Amino acid sequence: MDIPYTVTARKDTGLYNAKVGIWLFLASEVMLFGGLFSGYVFLRVYADFPWPERALPVVPGLINTFILIASSVTVVFAWAALKMRKWRQFQVYMVITLICAALFMVLKAVEYNAKWTHQAVRMNDFTVLEGHAHKFTIDDSGKIKHYHPGGHDDGHASNQFEENGMFLVADKEDDHGKSSGGGSKTEHYFNQVVFEADKITVDLERFYAPIISDLMEQAQKQGREIRLSKSVAGRPDAQVAETILAEEGDLLSLGLLKKLQGIHLDAKANNASVRTKQNREAWAKLRGGLSRKERNEPSYKIKDRLELDPKFDEFLVETSSSVTFTIEPKVTFVLKPQKVKEGPTSASFKDGTLLGGKLDEKHSQIEMAADAIDFRFVAQRAEEKGIDPELAIQNTWLMKNNETVRELWEVHNKHIAELEEKLAKKGKEPTDTERYRMGWQELVNIGEGKEVMDAFSGFAGPVHAIGEAKKSHYSRHFPEVVVPREEVNLESKFTPRWNNYYAIYFLITALHGLHVIGGIIVLGYFLFFGKKMYLNNPERLANRVEVCGLFWHFVDLVWIFLFPILYLM
Amino acid sequence: MADSVAEIQKAKKLYTLIGLILFIFTGVTVAVATVPFLDVGGHGFDSADMVLGLLIAAFKASLVMFIFMHLNHEKKLVYFLFTMGIIFGIFLMAITAWAFSDPIRYGKGTTISEKSGFYNPERAPAN
Known part of the structure; x- marks a missing residue:
């Protein structure tokens, strides 16, 4: 059976059916993106933080706009070619359209990558730092080796350079004579909590297997064994005397934890039911043995005490709710900052697992090459409280503790005074x-002693190494900033976690990107599998391309609004 | 709708022209936002820049809609569907906007509208 009205118009609508369908779909799309745009507006109006206005590098967005407009033209040309029955021409224009679409996605990926690898730190006093955290590696014995981008470490020059968060030169040297490309691959860590633990306490009720497995894996890599510090004794059965449930020195394993957890939870359930029975009986006694129905008024007074019968106590059992393991010798754990709450002598996880030992403060602090130092949030909070912003900035931890930042701020203020004038x-x-933000161009220019404030710009973000710097051990003069972890309020990459702007940015652009991918699939289908339909019913293929073209123009239309809103406002 | 070959050839010229205009106005949007000399309103981004940016975007969008999407000569039903989409889209924004006039108090005497400065004490319900 033929599908009706693929070529001819229906009398009542005056259109072929697919066109009605696409316009219905586009109407729903208008509502979808309209809702998201209104979401953007309200997030921005109610933002309780300095909205990152004009924060994105414009060039990739601009190129993407050109690309989409160009593809909009070529897709309509492709349709016109079909109308004129020129298959070859159609193919050419469609290929150009698809190349444009693919380029758009590649640029999007470059932009996303620059954000996902760019570190942001908000301190307790609302100073915001952006940059790249230094990385370190940890060897089999738990020894930490620190790398500075382009700098020196323990007298060894490291050949690490960053550009937009990506390392350009791979780690070739290895202190232990092993090739990092070989069997054992060195893992590089950025911005992690380093904790030397000799004790692990596991909460048997709440422990979460992936956290325990991660700890076990790290200990195993360093060749350490995690053993039970003392035997776990308990009375899981009321009829039996106290028994040893796990021997001192037993290896930590998920099996062991699950076994102990089972025993503990059974015991808890048993105790709960014994207590319920005990209470029930005590209440019945208080009521004089009458049920609620039988008695008209309470047979007890408020001051009456519930007397629990001690005979029930012998049915209670005992097990411990947590077990402690010791690690001999210590293990250096590398932990994700968002997963752990660390103190000087302990670190706790969300599942109640507790590490005992010592925080490696030196390696846990955030060390970064800062490519932006931003006091806007400090100034905003100060103004809300009626404090002079400059005074608040002078009193931030960073200004008090980092001489370089103080010097930079002085030069910055000089520039601002000139600009003000x-x-x-x-x-x-x-x-x-x-006024309150020192961006990366400014930091580099001040660092290199140049007077110009805004002379060059990176493609998708700050450039940490340029020209010869990629080959030699030289990197740009970004100020080195070291921030102890207790001064940090929030640390994140430039992801939705960082703030609402990036949340809505990623939401809308990703949804738009999905539309582009959808367009690529459908247009690609017409290009590669359309020949047969072209030979049988060319007008129908032309209509199909027109309908998909309408969708493609809509995708362009959304981007026409997205580009100024996200990049220029 | 362009159906004859000659008409389509003519339409193609129009599409190229519109493409060029879109390119140029993309450049204009970036220029007014980045070149200090072309900055409207106060120094830096402000409401004047926002209005100008959105106007240019709206102009570009209408070119795409009317020429590329053929909205300059469509059947009635298409206009109906698209207009309904836009009306409901605006309605969606309006629902969110009504949060401004929400009289429900959060905590001690703060409503969203008070925070936003849209608060009218005379209309506030007695506590």
């Missing part, structure tokens, strides 16, 4: 961003 002639004044 220049703008005052026109009756204007600097923006908060100019």
Whole structure:
């Protein structure tokens, strides 16, 4: 059976059916993106943090806009070619359209990658730092080796350089004579909590297997054994005397934990039912043996005490709710900051697992090459409280403890004073961003002793190594900032976790990207599998391409709004 | 709708022209946002820049809609469907916007509308 109205128009609508369908779909798309745009507006209006305005590098977004407009033109050309029955021309325009779409996605990936690898830190006093955290490796004996991008470590020059968070030169040297490309691959860590533990206490009720497995794996890598510090004794059965449930020195394993957990939970359930019985009986006694129905008024007074019968106590059993393991010698654990709450002598996980030992403060602190130092949030909070922003900035931890930052701030203020003077002639004044944020161009220029404030720009973000720097051991003069972990309020990459702007940015652009991918699939289908339909019913293929073209134009339309809103406002 | 070959050839010229205009106005959007000399309103980003940016975007969008999507000569049903989409889209935004006039109090005497400065004490219900 033929599908009706694929070519001819229906009398009542005046359109072929697919066109009605695509316009219905586009109407729903308008509502979907309209809702998201209104989400953006409200997030921005109610933002309780300085909205990152004009924060994204414009060039990739601009190129992507050009690419999408170009593909919009070629897709309509492809349709026109079909209308004129020129298959070859159709193929050419469709291929160009698809190349444009693919380029768009590649650029999007470059942009996303730059954000996912860029570190942001918000301190307790609302100072915001952006940059790249230094990395370190940990060897089999738990010894930590620190790398500085382009810098020196223990007298060895390291050949690590970063650009947009990506290391350009792989780690070739290895202190232990093993090739890192061989059997044992060295893992590089950024910004982690390093904790030397000699004790692990596991909460038997709440422990979460992946956390325990991770700890066991790390200990195993360093050749350590985690053993039970003392025998676990208990009375899981009321009829039996106390027995040893696990021997001192037993190896930590999920099996052991699950066994102990089972025993503990059974015991808990048993105790609960014994207590219930005991209480029930005591209450019945208080009521004089009458049920609720039988008695008209309470047979007890408030002051009456519930007398629990001690005969039940012998049915209670005992097991411990947590077990402690010791590690001999210590293990250096590398832990994700968002998963652990660390103190000087202990570190706890969300599942109640507790590490005892010593926090390696030196390696746990955030060390980064900062490519932006941002006091806008400090200034905003200060203004809300009626404090002079400059005073608040002078009192931040960073200004008090980092001489380089103080010097940079001084130069920055000099620049701002000049700018203020220049703008005052026109009756204007600097923006908060100019006033309170030292961006990466400025930091580099000040570091290299240049007077220009804004001379070059990176493609998708700050550039940490340029030209010769990629080959030699030289990197740009980004200030080295070291922040102890207790001063950090939030650390994140530039992901939805960092703030609402990136949340809505990723939501809308990712959804838009999915539309592009959908368009690639359908247009690609017409290009590669359309020949047969072209030979049988060319008008129907032309209509199909027109309908998909309408969708493609809509995708372009959304981007036409997204580009200025996300990149330029 | 362009159906004859000659008409389509003519339409193709129009599409190229519109493509060019879109390219140019993309450049204009970036220029007014980044070149200090072309900055409208106060220094840096402000509401004037926002209005200008959105106007240019709306202009570009309408070119795409009317020329590329053929909305300059469509059947009635298409206009109906698309307009309904836009109306419901605006309605969605309006629902969110009504949060401004929400009289429900959160905590001690703070409503969303008070926070936003849209608060009218005369209309507030007595506690």
